[in-house]
Amino acid sequence: MRNLKRAAALLLVLVICFSFGACGKQGTVQPDKPKADTIVITDMMGREVEVPADTKNTTVASTYGVVTPFLSTLQIPDRVLAANFKNKQFFRLCEDPIINTGNIGTTVNLDSEALAATNPDVYICKISDQEKIDIATRLGIPAVTLSAEIPEEVLKAYEMLGKLLGCEERAQAIIDYLKGELADIDDLAAKIPEEDKVTAICMGSLLSRVAGEDMLQTMMIERVGGKSVVKGIVGEEERYWADCGVEKVFELDPDYIFVTSSAVLDYSMDDFYTDSSWSGMIAVKNRDVYQIPAKLDSWDMPGPGFILGMYYMMHCMYPDVCTAEMLQTEVNDYYNFFYGKTFTGEEIGYEF
Amino acid sequence: MRRLATNSKKNFYAVGFDLLLLAILAGCIVMALCSGKYPITPKESLEVLFGEVFGKGGVYSEMTKNVVMGLRIPRITASILCGVMLAMSGVAYQSIFKNPLISPDFLGVSNGACIGAAIAILMGLGGIYLSGFAFLGGILAVSITVLIPTILKSESNIMLVLSGVIVGGAMSSILGFIKYVADPETELAAITYWTMGSFSYVTMAEIKSVILTMVIPMLILFGMSWWLDILSMGESEAKSLGVNIKLIRNVAIACATLMTASSVCISGTIGWIGLVIPHFARMCVGPNNTKLIPTAGLMGGIFLLLVDTITRTISMAEMPVSILTGLIGAPFYAVLLYRQRKTIS
C-alpha cells in the first residue's frame, strides 16, 4: 500500500511534466493583429524570411548594437520599438528620437520576455545567432539577421533594410552616397606613387591584439593606399581581432600604428611613447601613432562611419593627398547627409 | 500490531508531506506561468494550458499562446526536471558514498558531463550522442574521484571531498582547453552555454531528447531506494548484511550520473542544488531514502523553478541560474549546518 501511494505521487509528477510537453487539440487562438499579406526577403545569412508586405508600417526591434546607426540613418524613429546602443550620447547630440525606444537585451543576451511584450513586426539580430533566431521564431516574430563587417556588407545591409522597412529611396540615396565616397577614395589612392606607400596596422583593445587580414580596419588601410603588414594573421573568429602577442607587433614594425575607437582600450595612448619597450618602433620614433576618432561616434565600427575612418587614415599617412581641410569637409558632409547637422571636434571628439 | 499502526501513520505523514509539496509545485507552476515581462493573468495562463494541451477551448491571443507554449512551458519544464534530477542524484551520491558533504558538483560529475558534452559538440555530434558523451564524461569523473582515495588507501570522508576538488579542478582546466580549441563562430557559444547554467534558450525538443535518460534512472533509483540506506552504512556492513554491494553500488552510481548528465545536457552546470536540497529534505523527512528521494526531488524541482522564475523576472539581461542558486544556496547551507552542527562532527 505504501509503495502504491508513493508510486502514485511520483506518477503524478511525471504526468504533469509530460503533459506540458505533449500537444493535444488546440483552443481558439485570437490573433493580435489581422493576418497581413507577407513578402519574402533574403537576410544576410541567405535565409528567406517572411515579413509583412505593408513595409511602410513595419515595426522593428533589435538587440544588435551595430544595427542602431542603420535604423537611425534610415530615419524611421517611430517604428523602432527597441534598440541597443553602443553609445547613447551621440544619438542624444543628434536629437534623434531613437534614444527613447525600449530595450530588449544586448548583443549577447536577448530578453525573450521583453521581446514578446514589445511584439515588433520584425526582430533583427546578428548573423549566425541561432538561439535568438529560434526564440523569435517560437514567438511568431520573423527574425532577420544582419552583418556589416566590411564595406560591401554595409551597402547590402542598407539595401535589405530599405526593402524590409519600406524606405528604399532613403536606402538607395545612402548607398549612392557611400559608393560615391568610395570611388573618390579610390581616385585619391590611385594618385599615391607606389614608392611612397607606407605600411600600417590597426591595434585592438589590448597591446597584443591587432586587426587581422580579413578585418574592416585592415581593409580600410589597404583601400586608402597603405600597405598592410598583417598578411596571414587572422583572429580566432572570422573578421575578429587577432591576439598575436606584443612581440609579433614589434616584429611587424609598421610605419604607422592606428588604434581602434570601437572598443574600450586596456592601455592609454601615452603608453606607446612612455613605455621604453615600444621606443624602438618606427611608428613610435616618428610619432605616427593615431587613435581613430571619434570619441562619441566610432569611425571604424561596422556601419557607414567607415568612410570617415578611411579619410582619416589617408590624412594621417598621406597628408598631401588628403589635407586637413578636405577631411573636415568630408566630416561635415557626412554628418549633414546622415544626421542633418554637423559636429565640431569638441562635440564628438575628433582632431587632426 | 498497535505499533505497526503508528509506523504506517508516520508513513502517511510522509506521503502527506509529498502531496503538500506537489500542491506547492503546482502553485509555483501557475505563478511561473504568469510572471515575466509579458503580462499574462493566471486565468489566461490556465486557459492557454488547457486549450493547447487538453483541447478544452478558451480564447486567448496568439502572442499569449506563443509566450506560454514557446517560452515559459519549456523553461518551467526544464527547470523542474533539472531540479528534480540534481536533488535526487545528490541524495543518491550522498548515500552511496555515505557522506553528507558531497554533491554532483563536488564529485566532478557536473564538470565531467560538461566536458563530455563539449567534446560531442567539437565532434559535431548532437541529440542522443550529446547525452551519451555527457554521461561518459560524468562517469569518468566520478570514477577518478572514487579511485583517488582507494589508491591512497584512505576511506575518510574528507579524502573523498578533497579528491573531488582535485578532479573538479582538473576538469575545469580541460574544459578551458576545449573552449580554447573550439571554433568561436559555431562551437564556442554552445560550449560556454553548458558551463553557465541557464534555461534562456531551452527548447521542448531538447527536453524530449533527454527525458528518457532522466526518467528511467529516476525510476530505478526510486525502486532501489531502500538498498541505498544499506549502502550508506558502509561497505563491510552492507556486505555482512548479504548485499551484493558491487552491483547495487554500480547501478546506483550509473543512475545518479545519468541523471546529472541529462540535466547538464539541457541546462549546463547548476551548483548547490545537489548539496543543499538533500540536506533540507533530510531535515524534513529523515534520512530514509525511500522517503527522502521523492521529497528531495520535489523540493529540488520547486527550488529551481522558483530560482529560474526569479532570474528571468528581476534582471534585464538574464543572468545564469547558478548565480542565484549560489547566492541562496550558500547562506541557506550555512544555516542548515548550524542547525545540524551536533550531528555533523
Add this chain to the structure above:
Amino acid sequence: MIIETEKLCFSYTKGGRQILKDIDLSLGEGEVMSILGPNGAGKSTLLNCIATLLMPDSGIVRLCGKDTREMKPKEVASILSYVPQNHVPAFSYTVFNFVLMGRAPKVGMFERPKDEDFEIVEKTLEEIGLSELKDKPYTEISGGERQQATIARAMVAEPKAILFDEPTAHLDYGNQLKTLRIIKSLKEKGYAIIITTHNPDHAIMLGGTTAILDREGRLTVGKSEEIITEERLRQVYGTELSLIHMDEVDRDVCVPPNL
C-alpha cells in the same frame, strides 16, 4: 554443524605475517564459542573470514555443510549474522529503520521490506527491550542501546549463527552484563554464537567452548573450564593472572595481581 572451518589460513599481504594458520573449528546449534587472544592476534580477522568478508588464502569455511566459496552473499547472510564493533553511521536513521536493514537477506533487489518484515522488527525490538526507542535516531542513543540495536538487527535476519566482534568493548559494566545476558539467551534459543572478547571472565560466564588465538595464528579450542588455565592466560596476556574459585557465584574468576 552450523559453522565449520578446515585448515583456514590468512595473511593480509602475500608472504607477510600469517595471521591465521590452519584454523579448525566447528560449532553446532545452541553452542557458544568465546575467542580470546592478545591485541592484534587476529580475532576480528578470524570472524571476518568466517563471515566471508575476507577471502582466506587457503582452507574452507562451511556453513550448514555448504562451502561458502559456492554461496552468494545473500545465502551466507541468511545463515549467519554479524554484529560489528560499534560505529556511528553517516546518517541518523531511526532505531526501527536501522534494525529493519537486518532484513536485507530476505528482501529482493528493487523491492522493499513488506508488512511481514515490519512485524518481525517490531517483535524483536520488544524482545530486546528497545520498543520505546524505536523512533529515536540511532545516532542519538547511548552506546549500550546502540549495541542492543545492532544485536536486534542481527536477529531479524533469522539466522542460525551470530558472530559478535567484541560486543562488550566501550560499554560500561552494567551494559556489558546486559549484553552478555542477551548473548546467553540467544544461545539458549538455539543460535550458534561466536564472540571475541578481551575478558576471560566473559568466556567463563558464557561457558561453552573457548578458543585462544596466539600470535602465531594457531587456535587452541576446548571446553571453557578446561582451556582457561592460569598458565594459558599468562601466555596470552604476558602477565601473572590468578584464577580463583568464588563460592558466592560458584565459578572461577580471573584476578589480576596488584600493580
